[in-house]
Amino acid sequence: MKNTIKVERAKKNWTQAELAEKIGVSRQAINSIEASKFVPSTVLALRMAKEFGASVESIFQLEETDLV
């Protein structure tokens, strides 16, 4: 799964630490999610989308390999 967290962060001019604080996770967790190493839970994805003022689908997109 790919994501546009880095782009959304850049739009808001937020660091990973700032985003982490807003959604209540560690900076390392944001780093891991941003690098597509970890797929967040629905709650966390929704929390993130809410902070960015965007939809979850616009932040997280399935890749070819994720499709059944």
Next chain:
Amino acid sequence: MYIWLKQIRAMEKSKKPLSDRLPLYALIWVLSYVGSLGALKMLSLPEEFEVILTIVPALAFALFLYTFYRYVHLMDEVQIKIRMEAAVVAFSLALVTVMTLGLVDIAFKLNGEDWNFRFLAPMFMAYYLIGLVISKRKYNIDHEEHD
């Protein structure tokens, strides 16, 4: 022992964050284990005292485990997954170790001084740390390029 209990009670009262208390409880557990091990090996103590010494590290570990369990609730999902995977790695390696040692013991009759249960505790701890390193690398936790 009495000093430790006093310290633990004081820490519980002070409402210090669990993250601060956890390393101390881990240290108490390790020291109580090493202390008991040393005392049981080197001193000739009454049997009742030896029983107490074998129980103390288990109690210290129970305290550490209880604090760790409470601390898990404060972790985010990535941190929980890392610890979970580390535990899986540690459990698997521990199982292989015990299984292999059991078979080796049947084949060659292990000498008690070369291999015994005492060596397993530090090995299992090392396995958990190995699991932590593997899992942290997998989830990019130590990667510092972040802004």
